[in-house]
Structure formats: C-alpha cells, structure tokens
Amino acid sequence: MKKYTYAELRELYINFFQDKSHQKLSSFPLVPKDDESLLLINAGMAPLKKYFTGAAKPPSKRITTYQKCIRTGDIDSVGRTARHCTFFEMLGNFSFGDYFKKEAIDYAWEFLTKVIEIPLEKLYVSVYIEDNEAFDCWINNTGITKDRIFKMGKDENFWEIGVGPCGPCSEIFYSFTDEKIENKEQFIEFQESGKIFEIWNLVFTQFNKNENGEYETLKNKNIDTGMGLERLALITQNVDNVFDTDIFVKIIDKIRKLSNVKNISQEVNYSLKVIADHSRSITFLVCDGVTPSNEGRGYVLRRLIRRSVRHAKLIGIESKFINDISNVVIDEYKCAYPELEERKEYIRNIVEVEEDNFSKTLNKGMDILLNSYVKELETLNSNVLSGDKVFKLYDTYGFPLELTQEILKERNISVDIDGFNIEMKNQQKKARESRKSDNYLGNELGVLNSTKNYETEFVGYEKLKIKSKIMDMIFENSFVDEMKSGETGFIIFDKTPFYPEMGGQIGDTGYIKSSDGYGKVLTTKKNLQGQIYHVVEVVEGKICGKTRDIELVVDESRRRSICRNHTATHLLQKALKMVLGDHVKQSGSYLDDQKLRFDFTHFKALTKNELEEVEKIVNECIYNQVNVKTEIMDIKSAQEVGAIALFDEKYEDKVRVLFVGDFSIEFCGGTHVSNTGFIGNFVILNETSVSSGVRRIEATTGSNVFNLFKESRSVLNNISHQVKATSQIDILNKVENLIADIKNKNLEISNLKSKMANAKLKVLDHIIKNSKIKNGIKVITNVFDELDVNQLRDACTMVRDKLDCGIVMFASVVNDRANVVCMANKNAVDQGIDCGKIIREALKFAEGSGGGRKDMAQGSVTNISKIGDAFEKVYEII
Known part of the structure; x- marks a missing residue:
C-alpha cells in the first residue's frame, strides 16, 4: 500500500468520482446557510440536506465533495485518543435519486482496494441487521467473504440525527492487527479496543423521520457516504495516531519550536496535540466568518482559542503564538481551500485581538481560581466549587465553563453545574429569544418547503406593479385554494416584483388585489427551494388560487428608502477601506427603510475624526451624483474587474455586479438607486463593538436624515428655552456657564461636608x-x-x-x-x-x-x- 499525503488523497478521491460522472462541489462554509438546526457544519451531507429532502433541486444527480467540518462534542478526548479531532474533512459521494446500494458499495470497494490498494485482509464490513439487500450486494459484487461481514443493530447501523433524511448504513472498517476476527462479539471488542476502526460510512437514505418519530419512505432514494480524510491518511501513512500524519507533524513541529520544550512528557504531548488540533479549527472558523463571542458559534471559537492559550502556557509559551501556528495551517491547506490565503490578514487580525484580550485576563482568573477558590476549598475540606464562583470566572474573567472544569478535574475538584446554570439563566433566556423562529404567525415552514419544483421569476428590478398568477397558497400548515378576510398565510406567485429578504436587505411589503379581494403583503422571503413567498394578510373578501390575474403592488416609498440605505451601505464599505485600510471586510449587514447596519472587521473603536472622515467621503459621493448600474457577469470576469464578494457566500456561475461609477464595485443581488444623488444625505448614528475584531456602524439616509434634523432642532429649541438663550448660538455659552456654576456649588457642598466631617472626626x-x-x-x-x-x-x-x-x-x-x-x-x-x-x-x-x-x-x-x-x-x- 502506497503512502499518500492529505493533498494526494483528496485529489485521488475527487478524480475517482468525477470519472464516475459525479459533479465536484467546493466545500461549503462551516456556517450553515438556511439551516437553523445546525450551529456548524458537522458532516459532509449537512449542506446538502435540502437536496435529500427534495426541498431543492441539486445541480447534478451525482455529486462529490471534500467538506470541512467541526465537531466539539468530544473536545475533552482530543489529544487523549488517537483519532478525535474538532476539525476534520469529510470525503463524500452522493446520489440524489440516481444510483443506490449496489453502485455505492461497488465504488467504495473499488476505491479502497484498487485505487488505494488496501489489502483485503485489512477490511471488514458491517450492515444493518434487517438490510439483506446491502448484505447481498457485498457478497455478490465485491468478493468479500461472509465471515468478514457483521450484521448490527439500529444503534450501530442505522443513520439518523433527529428529524430528517435517514436510513440503514453499511460501514467499512480497517484493522490494525493481523489477528482474524472470528465473531460479532470479537468485532465489537476490537472496535472498543481500537484494533479496528471505521473509515467509510455508506448511508442508504430511504426514509425521512418526521417530528412524530415516524419513518416515511422517500420518493427518491438517495446515497450519502462519508469518509474521514484524517483516518484515511492515518491508514495510508502506516501510523496509528492521527497526530502522526503529515500535516499534524508539521503543525506540531512548529509548536515545539515556539515552546522550546526539551522533554516530551505525556502531559506536554497532550498539550501539543490539543493546540495542533485547535489551530486548524480556529483558522477555518475565522476564515468562514465566525468571530469570538459568548454564545453560539462565536463561543465555540472563543473556547478553542482560550483552551489553546491555556495549554500553550503549560508548555512554556508565554507570548502570542496562534497566528504562527495558523500560518502553517494556511500553507498546508491553501491549495484545497484558497480562501485561507485570501483571508490570511483577516484571520491574523481576529485571532490576535482575541488572544491578546484573553491573555490579559487569564493570569488574573487563574490566580483567583487556584490561589483563592481552590485554597478555600482545601481549607473547608470540600471538592466542589460553587456555581456562583464558576459563573464569576466565566462572566468577569472570560473563563469558559469547560476550561474551569478541565483545570479543576486535574485537582479532583468538581463543579456545581446546577448552580452555574441558575446564574446563566438570564443569558440563556436572551439567547433563546434571539434565535430565529421556524414559523411566521403560526405557519410551519415545513409545508412551505415541500412545494413542487418550479421557479419564481423576480421582476422587481424594473417593475413595482405587475399582474401574476398563484402557484401555491398555504394556510395553517396546509395547501389551500383560497384564503378569506382575517386569515394570514403564504402565497407563491409565478412571478413577483416583491424583493425577498436576503443579503441583509429586508423583504418588500405592499398589497395584492384581485376581483374577489384585497390583501396586505406583510413581508417577502425565500423558501429552501429558492421560491419567493409572500406573507399575506387578507383584509377584504378572499384571495382565490384559481384567479389568474392578481395585481401585485410593492410599497414604492418604502422600497425607495430601502434602496437608498442599500446603496449607501456599499459607499460606506468603500469609505471605511479608504480611512481604515484594506483589512476592513464585511462581517454582516442589515438594512430596512429606516436605517442601515454594517458590521466590519476592525480592531478598535473609530475615533471622532475617523467617523467624520467616513461620513464626509460617503456624502461627497452622494453629492457628486454618481451613476449606479448593474451587470450580469461570470465570476471570473467579475473578479478581474475587482468586484468585492462576501467571503462566506457561495455564488452561481453568473453573478450580479453593482458598479457605483469607479468608486465601488461589489457582488450584490439587492435593489439600489440609479444615481447616488437619490440617496440625499448620509449620517452615522453610532459606532459600537459587536465582538472581538468586529465593529458595527448604524446610519441612515434620505428623508430619515431630515427627520433626524427636525428632532435635533426641536431638542435644541427646548434647551434654548430652558436656559433662556437669546439664540441657538448662545446655547453653548449658557450651558457652559451652568456647568461652571454647578461645579462651583458642588465644591462648596464638598467643603461644607468636609467641615462637618472634620467635626465628626474629632x-x-x-x-x-x-x-x-x-x-x-x-x-x-x-x-x-x-x-x-x-x-x-x-x-x-x-x-x-x-x-x-x-x-x-x-x-x-x-x-x-x-x-x-x-x-x-x-x-x-x-x-x-x-x-x-x-x-x-x-x-x-x-x-x-x-x-x-x-x-x-x-x-x-x-x-x-x-x-x-x-x-x-x-x-x-x-
């Protein structure tokens, strides 16, 4: 068996399945799109879920990918075992209603035994105990003997994660020993001891598990396979520990040089592995737009960074170091993931800020934990740290709960988890309330995502008023033919001028009208199939699905305000780059008809002068009345003209590019003004921190600026009246005099108090x-x-x-x-x-x-x- 590197295995796998008529898809970002059920992508099939359920049409019936994944459920095992990693790559081949068990098994066996040339005597197979079809495919098509196939129960060989696509699976195992497995009991025993381990899981998705726990047969049976690249590298490189594979060896060598450790004890070796593993996760998470915070994905990242810093100190690394390790990660993975090199400076800045912030508090927190709390427990002869103290470490000193547990575990001290959870109750409640809901006014989106495959034509760039026909109407979780006055539901038309909520832009509102009734469009969005749906409240009469000519009218005034704010967002990003530097990257945005919100990478608060300069640049572009145009271009051409793309977005072959003269060029599918002059004015409302390395600017434009001016003038007039100023110009003098009088009176009061105090002090x-x-x-x-x-x-x-x-x-x-x-x-x-x-x-x-x-x-x-x-x-x- 030949020795292969990570890069070679990736290429071999993709080429093999491309030769089998599979379309290669690039790895999706670690942050899921349109899937609130996942915090991070944790499996190769996760980004393709909508294709398995039929909610969206795949670009090909046969797909192959290498997908970056994050799992932190076993984080405490990382470095302690031979194969646990928080970041890993999943090699996958998928069939959507095309081939099924026979071909999936044939392809897997051919790749492992013919391409990689793994000896037959090193491989074993498991199948679901009721899946005779898969068992027969193995026996009849691969030549593997019955004594190397083991039938297992549902816990081992039926793949499901909550609700959604599922089905029986067949796993391929590699043996590290020459000892022959004689029976099922020994097969299980060898797994538990690590003598054999699973390398490839072939999932035959025949069912969809609903929320009632029922298994519904899928109309189109699918294939979902996943093989861990790290595990395959371990086998082909003839090592028994993933940390001895080629990429990890280079990362660990760098860590050792930074630490200057001479004697590699068991605990030093553990820390080296933890840092090596976490450095990959940190680099990829930041690259895909995750920033450190105290909840959600940001908390995963923060936990990994802080855990790395702690282990670095244990092996003698006192200065900032993660970026040095991250550079090795980028160099090793940039061929497969070129975005790492493109965002190298961005990654460096985010990591440096978080590492710096944590280093400032780590020593203080460790001192409190070890020299105060632990000593107190020793005095009390107790081995449980109270929840309120654990929470103080978390809340005040930024110690993740898991880090406190890990440190205390080394001293045989446990944590009062219940007490900690009570302290966290308010934060958890806030987090729950901030999570997006899966429904709107009681309507379940599951029905909405089960519509037939058809496209909704968006004509709203050119028109705000059209006639259209209804394709689907949904009320109270069911498809209906009509909705009556007082009812609210979803309506999908064959074409629409209503822009759906996406790209940070809020959805359009307006109304629909037919010969039978009238309804308000409360918002507009997209379902998983990409169809545009309208949330409609019927106000008069009824809306019938059979009516062909229904009038759709967008609220034009609101749309114009949205356009002003959206174009201003593009001007703002360019101005920020001009004032602060090219490290500025968009981290998120939201805009409606009232104001815009723009999140961007920067590492300290903007000064008053910087904000004024940004505001000035944007307004100059507005006053210069620059023409705004859009072009549909292929990605390569768009990149050649310098168009800026969102780095966590996947684009089609053709993209819409927005040109604001020569001032700004960006990928954008939103709606905009045709000339910057229509924006009117631009005013920054505030600038705040979102998380480490990410700032937020809120601003407004157009008539909203005039309203702001009126409010400010009203306040000034009231102040002028209160201080009896002869004019607004006189207000400042009056206020300054009042402040001086107050200071003098406070001084007098303080002196009197001091005299009284001196009397008491006698x-x-x-x-x-x-x-x-x-x-x-x-x-x-x-x-x-x-x-x-x-x-x-x-x-x-x-x-x-x-x-x-x-x-x-x-x-x-x-x-x-x-x-x-x-x-x-x-x-x-x-x-x-x-x-x-x-x-x-x-x-x-x-x-x-x-x-x-x-x-x-x-x-x-x-x-x-x-x-x-x-x-x-x-x-x-x-």
Whole structure:
C-alpha cells in the first residue's frame, strides 16, 4: 500500500468520482446557510440536506465533495485518543435519486482496494441487521467473504440525527492487527479496543423521520457516504495516531519550536496535540466568518482559542503564538481551500485581538481560581466549587465553563453545574429569544418547503406593479385554494416584483388585489427551494388560487428608502477601506427603510475624526451624483474587474455586479438607486463593538436624515428655552456657564461636608482609645452616619497613620445601606494582615461583599443591623 499525503488523497478521491460522472462541489462554509438546526457544519451531507429532502433541486444527480467540518462534542478526548479531532474533512459521494446500494458499495470497494490498494485482509464490513439487500450486494459484487461481514443493530447501523433524511448504513472498517476476527462479539471488542476502526460510512437514505418519530419512505432514494480524510491518511501513512500524519507533524513541529520544550512528557504531548488540533479549527472558523463571542458559534471559537492559550502556557509559551501556528495551517491547506490565503490578514487580525484580550485576563482568573477558590476549598475540606464562583470566572474573567472544569478535574475538584446554570439563566433566556423562529404567525415552514419544483421569476428590478398568477397558497400548515378576510398565510406567485429578504436587505411589503379581494403583503422571503413567498394578510373578501390575474403592488416609498440605505451601505464599505485600510471586510449587514447596519472587521473603536472622515467621503459621493448600474457577469470576469464578494457566500456561475461609477464595485443581488444623488444625505448614528475584531456602524439616509434634523432642532429649541438663550448660538455659552456654576456649588457642598466631617472626626481620638488589641495588632472599628466613601477613606487614613501596628475598619450608613472601608499600616501588613481577604470574609455576616489590596479594601453591606457581627468577625480572623 502506497503512502499518500492529505493533498494526494483528496485529489485521488475527487478524480475517482468525477470519472464516475459525479459533479465536484467546493466545500461549503462551516456556517450553515438556511439551516437553523445546525450551529456548524458537522458532516459532509449537512449542506446538502435540502437536496435529500427534495426541498431543492441539486445541480447534478451525482455529486462529490471534500467538506470541512467541526465537531466539539468530544473536545475533552482530543489529544487523549488517537483519532478525535474538532476539525476534520469529510470525503463524500452522493446520489440524489440516481444510483443506490449496489453502485455505492461497488465504488467504495473499488476505491479502497484498487485505487488505494488496501489489502483485503485489512477490511471488514458491517450492515444493518434487517438490510439483506446491502448484505447481498457485498457478497455478490465485491468478493468479500461472509465471515468478514457483521450484521448490527439500529444503534450501530442505522443513520439518523433527529428529524430528517435517514436510513440503514453499511460501514467499512480497517484493522490494525493481523489477528482474524472470528465473531460479532470479537468485532465489537476490537472496535472498543481500537484494533479496528471505521473509515467509510455508506448511508442508504430511504426514509425521512418526521417530528412524530415516524419513518416515511422517500420518493427518491438517495446515497450519502462519508469518509474521514484524517483516518484515511492515518491508514495510508502506516501510523496509528492521527497526530502522526503529515500535516499534524508539521503543525506540531512548529509548536515545539515556539515552546522550546526539551522533554516530551505525556502531559506536554497532550498539550501539543490539543493546540495542533485547535489551530486548524480556529483558522477555518475565522476564515468562514465566525468571530469570538459568548454564545453560539462565536463561543465555540472563543473556547478553542482560550483552551489553546491555556495549554500553550503549560508548555512554556508565554507570548502570542496562534497566528504562527495558523500560518502553517494556511500553507498546508491553501491549495484545497484558497480562501485561507485570501483571508490570511483577516484571520491574523481576529485571532490576535482575541488572544491578546484573553491573555490579559487569564493570569488574573487563574490566580483567583487556584490561589483563592481552590485554597478555600482545601481549607473547608470540600471538592466542589460553587456555581456562583464558576459563573464569576466565566462572566468577569472570560473563563469558559469547560476550561474551569478541565483545570479543576486535574485537582479532583468538581463543579456545581446546577448552580452555574441558575446564574446563566438570564443569558440563556436572551439567547433563546434571539434565535430565529421556524414559523411566521403560526405557519410551519415545513409545508412551505415541500412545494413542487418550479421557479419564481423576480421582476422587481424594473417593475413595482405587475399582474401574476398563484402557484401555491398555504394556510395553517396546509395547501389551500383560497384564503378569506382575517386569515394570514403564504402565497407563491409565478412571478413577483416583491424583493425577498436576503443579503441583509429586508423583504418588500405592499398589497395584492384581485376581483374577489384585497390583501396586505406583510413581508417577502425565500423558501429552501429558492421560491419567493409572500406573507399575506387578507383584509377584504378572499384571495382565490384559481384567479389568474392578481395585481401585485410593492410599497414604492418604502422600497425607495430601502434602496437608498442599500446603496449607501456599499459607499460606506468603500469609505471605511479608504480611512481604515484594506483589512476592513464585511462581517454582516442589515438594512430596512429606516436605517442601515454594517458590521466590519476592525480592531478598535473609530475615533471622532475617523467617523467624520467616513461620513464626509460617503456624502461627497452622494453629492457628486454618481451613476449606479448593474451587470450580469461570470465570476471570473467579475473578479478581474475587482468586484468585492462576501467571503462566506457561495455564488452561481453568473453573478450580479453593482458598479457605483469607479468608486465601488461589489457582488450584490439587492435593489439600489440609479444615481447616488437619490440617496440625499448620509449620517452615522453610532459606532459600537459587536465582538472581538468586529465593529458595527448604524446610519441612515434620505428623508430619515431630515427627520433626524427636525428632532435635533426641536431638542435644541427646548434647551434654548430652558436656559433662556437669546439664540441657538448662545446655547453653548449658557450651558457652559451652568456647568461652571454647578461645579462651583458642588465644591462648596464638598467643603461644607468636609467641615462637618472634620467635626465628626474629632471623636476619633476617643475611638482610638477604645480600640482592642489582637495578637499584637491594634483593631479599631466604628460606624458613622452620612459620610460618603471619600470621607470614610479620609477617616480611615487619619486613624491608621496614628497607629504603630494596626488595622482600621469604618462603616458609614446612608439610606439603609452602609459603605465600609478597611485599612492597615505597613507593620500590620508585615504581620500578615490582608484587608482584601478580611473585608471579603467579614462582610458576609452583614449580607455584604467587598475586596481590595492587603493594605486597603472597601465594600458595602445591605443589613446594617449586623455590622457589629461583621466587626466581631474581624477580631476572629485576626
């Protein structure tokens, strides 16, 4: 058997299936499109799901791919086992209603035994116990003997993930031993011990599992196969660990050089593998548009980065390092995935910001976890860290729950998961509410996605009013022939001027009218088949499906506002590149008739001058009245003229390119003004952070700017009236004078308070005389009324400075709440006094909290009746 690299295996596989009349598709991005059921693409068939269900027509009945995938369910096993990876490539060949079991089995066997030349004695097969058809195909067509085929149950050989396409499967296994497997029990035992492992899964999708758990026979039976490239490389390179394959060896060599480790212990080896694995996932996730955040895909990325940083520190890497490893990943994969090289600078910037941010907090969080929480548990003889402490590490110091668990597991300490989940309740609720719904006004989209295959012609670039006929009408999860007044449902026409929601642009609204009735179009979208559907509320009469000439009218005023905002978005992206640099890339957008929102890669907040310059450039382009045109071009020609594409989008062979004169050229299917002059004006409303390395600008145009001006003028007029300014120009002087007067009065008030405080502080000598001495340390406590925190600190300082070796803790009650300050002089600190720890422990007895340094700390309590208990705790601690 010849030794093959990753690149060679990829090419062999794709060429083999292209010779078998399969169309090659490029890998889809890791972020799923139009599939809310998946967080990330986790299987080769996942991006093709709509073809399996019949919701969309595939470009060919035979397809082959190498698909990048992410799975983090077994992240704790990465580096501990020989074959677990978070990122992997899945080689796949697919048939949509074309060939079935016989051909799928024949192709797999031919590729493995004839192309790769794996010896027959190294291969075993499993089939579903009820699938006699597949069993017969193996026996009759491949020459494999019965004693190498094992019939397994549903758990092992029936492929399904929740609802959707499913069916029996047949798996091909490779044996690492020359020992012959004699029976089913030994076959299972060898799998569990790692002596054999699955390399290729042939799934025969005969059924669709519905939400009731019922299996419906698919009209067109399909083939879905998946073979892990990493596993195939492991076999052909004659190694028993995926981390010993060619790409991983290069990545790990780079990590070792950065770490300067000399002795590769078991734990060092583990950390090297974790970093190597995670570096691939990090690079590909960022490349496909995922940015670090505290939820969803961004949390997966953040977790991988932070886990890598932690393991890097364990092997002596203290400086930023991920980009150095990422460069190796890019070099090794750029031939198969050229987008990695194209987005190299973007990847570098995102990773560097996140790594830098985490490094700043990691040491602090580790110190709190190990030197505070763990030591406290040791004192209490406990091995469970409370949920509130785990949540504080997560919320304040950016520690993922899994990282805390991993660190504590090494010390035989567990985590109070229930307590953590309670603390996370609000965030989880927010996340659930932000997830997109799968329905609209009670209508299930499953019915909408089961329409027949036909195309909806969009004519809305040129026309806003047409007559059309209804193709499908859906009400309350069923296809219907009519909808009556008061009912809301979906309607698909053979052609429409309504632009569907996509590309960040909101869908059109308007109305439809027939001889029988009138309905409002509430929004317009696309289903999985690419058909444009209209959410329609029938207002008068009824809408009948058999009526041929139905009038469709788009809300023209709203559409014009949307067009202004959309074209302005293109101008904004160009202006940002001019002001900030070419690293600026679009990370997302949304625009409606009121405003536009544009997310872009940048690594710090824009300055006032930068925002003004961006605004100026956009408005200059508007005032210059530049013509806007679109052209349908092939991708290559579009790229040659410099058209900018969204990097997470897959485009057809022909694309629509928007030209704003020579100023901006971009791929875009949206609706736009014909001349920039129609935008009117452009105003930036705000600029904020979205996540690490991603900023957001919100802006508005046209009549919305005028409305904004009217609101601002109204506010100014009200201020002018309040401050009795003679004109708007006089407002600033009046406000400045008012601010100066307020500052002077505040100073007077502060001086008066200080005098009052000094009067109260005369009692300090008396307080000092009544102090207690504990273990040679003078302890002074007292409660005051109506002192602010600054005055309380002054009091502590005055008393502390009069002591030779002592600690002072004063409280001041204001409105049923007390502020507390604790100070110790140097001699007391040298004796072991730690104000931060003392105030943290003592205030618990008065339902309070606090913290600080060894020589000074402060906090507050809510139960003022128990301040005395807190003071008594101070003596006990000392």
